[in-house]
Amino acid sequence: GLTLLAGLGPLQTLPLHVAIHDATGASLAIEFLDGKMHLLDNSLGVLTNDPRLSIQLDRVAATPPHEAAPAGWTSTDRFIRLAMYNNVASRGHDVETSFVATASIDQSGVSSALHLLNTVVQPIISPSFSTEWIVIRDHKRRHVYFQATENSVLRRIDLTAVNWMDPMKQKSWPVASPQAPWYVDMAVDDLAEIASS
Incomplete structure (x- = not known):
């Protein structure tokens, strides 16, 4: 595959997501984990590369509703911030x-x-x-x-x-x-x- 051509060798996890959105507002995330492709409903329509979507969604759900948006630059901070701003x-x-x-x-x-x-x-x-x-x-x-x-x-x-x-x-x-x-x-x-x- 492409990873072999790039000299990376076989990858079990590719630290990125593929986002698919349609005109109705539905969003799908494609993740590659443990050598397999996973299709996931992405109700927030927000993605960052890592960690996997289920972990990001859990972290958003655990964030108190009136807490200030995180200001950091990690994938998780940016995911939560955009999910919060996108919501309002x-x-x-x-x-x-x-x-x-x-x-x-x-x-x-x-x-x-x-x-x-x-x-x-x-x-x-x-x-x-x-x-x-x-x-x-x-x-x-x-x-x-x-x-x-x-x-x-x-x-x-x-x-x-x-x-x-x-x-x-x-x-x-x-x-x-x-x-x-x-x-x-x-x-x-x-x-x-x-x-x-």
């Missing part, structure tokens, strides 16, 4: 929560999800520990947004534009792309126009 984040940005009163509904939802995820992004504190990417799914519009560690510009894939019937036209997209612009250049004319409006 029921509205997006609107006139009361944002300076941009004209934000569209999809922009509001994506922005809210991005803010939630940014509370658990692992900063680059060592070469082996950091968040590599963030993914936000919009099931209604069939869009996938992603952001890489070295490029905070949000990028979108419109899944309705993908030709799913012809495997020869399908391709992968790099999450980390050195060609992608990593900033928006505000030209002097644009800034003057903004200032006059």
Whole structure:
């Protein structure tokens, strides 16, 4: 398998989960434990790589409801924090929560999800520990947004534009792309126009 090609040898446990979500809000986690694949209902819709989902769910259940969210960077702290914030984040940005009163509904939802995820992004504190990417799914519009560690510009894939019937036209997209612009250049004319409006 892939682990042998990477020189890792056979693995009994792969310290990550595969998340599958659908438009109804249902979430499934796939874990690889003791050399076997396990499919688990993930009622919280939150995942971090390790430990296994059942342990994470037990820890969330054991957290008192009015206790402050943990502030650490362990997988468990980030899992509990996102589960707690996700539970109370029921509205997006609107006139009361944002300076941009004209934000569209999809922009509001994506922005809210991005803010939630940014509370658990692992900063680059060592070469082996950091968040590599963030993914936000919009099931209604069939869009996938992603952001890489070295490029905070949000990028979108419109899944309705993908030709799913012809495997020869399908391709992968790099999450980390050195060609992608990593900033928006505000030209002097644009800034003057903004200032006059």
